[in-house]
Amino acid sequence: MTADRIRVWLGVALLGLVMLGSFWIYEVMRRQSEDEAANAKNRSEPDYYVENFNFVRLSQSKQTNYRVTGEKLIHYPREDEFEIVQPRIVxxxxxxxxxxxxxxxxxxxxxxxxxxxxxxxxxxxxxxxxLVERSKSDQGDHLTMATNSLILFPDSERMRTSEQITMTTARANITANGMEADNSTQKIRLLNKVQISIAPPSSK
Structure with a gap:
């Protein structure tokens, strides 16, 4: 084998080693990125939080907008859920x-x-x-409702609970176990053990 052929084969061998080395580095970096992404998705601790946040969103019907504020907004990557401390929704x-x-x-x-x-x-x-509070309007009197848990569906403007609720208006006090409400139609459905106390109209 001549010296020229030796130099050519050495060049090819070196090029092959460089390509293999580059491929190995790429694989290491890719696996590391996948491992980090998997660990971030599987870990239960939060990956970021925002303090004293304030944002506005529209319902799907574009007829109602919501302003959501809170002391802290925390994101959990495993569930891809947010926790809000001291939430207030208007x-x-x-x-x-x-x-x-x-x-x-x-x-x-x-x-x-x-x-x-x-x-x-x-x-x-x-x-x-x-605590839910609705101001007086042409649709009805001032209303408050207290319960221990409540699920809101902001896209369809609904809410519901299976817990006991206490609802108060200007003239009535209502208690029930379970409630479903649709804000777009202004309808409330009380589910079980409903008790209503109505004050007599005041004489003027």
């Missing part, structure tokens, strides 16, 4: 009637499909000393 409908919902904490679940035929939508699970 909804303004097309009649410009505000409704405020407060709680000790909330869990935001994204695009949950409850039934096989239903459309996925976001859920906000309000927990601990939940």
């Amino acid at each position: 909804g303004i409908d097309q009649e410009k009637t505000p409704m405020t919902i407060r709680a000790e904490r909330a869990i935001v679940k994204q695009k949950v499909q409850e039934k096989s035929q239903s459309k996925p939508e976001d859920q906000i699970h309000m927990q601990g000393n939940v």
Whole structure:
């Protein structure tokens, strides 16, 4: 074998080693990135949080907007869920009637499909000393409702709970176990053990 052929084969061998080395480095980096992504998805501790946040969103009907605030917004990558500390949600409908919902904490679940035929939508699970307050309007009197937990469906403007609720208006006090409400149609359905106390009209 001549010296020229030796130099050519050495060049080819070196080129092959460089290519193999580059491929090995690529594989190591790719596997490391996949491992980091898997670990981030599987770990239960939060990956980021925001303090004193404030954001606005529209319902799917574009008729109601919601302003959501809280002391802290925490994201958990394993479940891809958000926890809100001291949440406060203010909804303004097309009649410009505000409704405020407060709680000790909330869990935001994204695009949950409850039934096989239903459309996925976001859920906000309000927990601990939940208080709903709706201002007086042409649709009805001032109303407050207290319960221990409440699930909100902001896309379809619905809410529900299986817990005991206490609802108070200007003239009535209502208690029940379980409630379903549709803000877009202004309808409330009380489920079980409903008790209503109505004050007599005041004489003028």
